[in-house]
Amino acid sequence: MAGSWSSDNQKFCMREVLDTFKLCLSPDKEVYLEHYVAGWRGLVKFLNSLGSVFTFISKDAVSKIQILSNFLSGESSSQYVTVQSMVSYELENQLVDVNKTGIHPESGCRTLLRLHRALRWLELFLERLRTSDKHSKTSVMCSEAYNESLAQHHPWLVRKAAGLAFVVLPGRTAFFEVMNVGPPEQVVAVLGEALPLILEVYQITEDLYAKHHLLDLP
Numbered sequence: 626m627a628g629s630w631s632s633d634n635q636k637f638c639m640r641e642v643l644d645t646f647k648l649c650l651s652p653d654k655e656v657y658l659e660h661y662v663a664g665w666r667g668l669v670k671f672l673n674s675l676g677s678v679f680t681f682i683s684k685d686a687v688s689k690i691q692i693l694s695n696f697l698s699g700e701s702s703s704q705y706v707t708v709q710s711m712v713s714y715e716l717e718n719q720l721v722d723v724n725k726t727g728i729h730p731e732s733g734c735r736t737l738l739r740l741h742r743a744l745r746w747l748e749l750f751l752e753r754l755r756t757s758d759k760h761s762k763t764s765v766m767c768s769e770a771y772n773e774s775l776a777q778h779h780p781w782l783v784r785k786a787a788g789l790a791f792v793v794l795p796g797r798t799a800f801f802e803v804m805n806v807g808p809p810e811q812v813v814a815v816l817g818e819a820l821p822l823i824l825e826v827y828q829i830t831e832d833l834y835a836k837h838h839l840l841d842l843p
């Protein structure tokens with residue numbers, strides 16, 4: 626994800642990461658896997674900059690990003706240009722564990738599903754950040770967003786560890802500074818622009834997965 630750290634001052638810039646999600650949609654509303662993965666790569670860099678408490682989360686995200694990157698550069702890369710082409714290719718070639726027998730534990734479809742669920746968390750969290758005021762706590766916003774989304778797919782131990790990590794999130798002011806977007810009004814404006822696109826990418830993927838009965842892949 627070149628560009629999420631500005632070359633001038635080596636500071637992370639969230640605007641560039643969010644812009645990557647804008648590149649995800651093709652004119653006919655397919656989701657480009659390359660940009661989707663690049664967006665997550667940028668977010669993981671941001672997560673890493675928050676400290677080692679978040680390492681267990683970023684490691685999991687990185688392993689999923691790596692699986693998808695391998696497909697993007699592998700011998701069947703032409704089948705992995707969009708999420709739509711990936712789903713068709715993997716289903717047509719029985720590469721997805723639709724019968725929950727434990728085969729194909731690292732298909733593109735199941736790997737992307739994990740990031741797709743996390744995208745819902747991101748959307749809920751960013752919407753809370755956008756509408757927050759200076760007294761709002763990032764830890765509360767993050768944990769509310771998590772409980773409404775990802776938590777429903779995680780076992781007790783992961784939920785507990787995530788809850789402990791949220792407590793050490795920086796306060797809203799420091800959080801906005803790390804985002805490096807500018808003053809709070811500008812953060813709100815950038816989020817207001819990015820969120821509808823993230824929502825659209827999420828909804829297109831959700832509809833595609835629902836249509837093919839892929840939302841519960843083990």
Ligand SMILES: CCCCCCCC/C=C\CCCCCCCC(=O)N[C@@H](COP(=O)(O)O)[C@H](O)/C=C/CCCCCCCCCCCCC
Pocket residue numbers: 639668669671672681682683685686739740742743746751767771775778779783787794804843
């Ligand atoms: C403008 C501000 C932006 C905020 C930037 C946020 C940066 C977040 C970057 C990455 C988010 C991490 C994405 C996590 C993907 C989790 C996928 C998942 O559900 N994995 C579980 C299931 O995988 P399988 O076992 O089925 O392969 C796995 O068990 C998870 C393990 C790790 C725990 C995941 C907790 C996720 C918490 C949500 C992220 C909180 C980040 C807070 C930072 C603000």
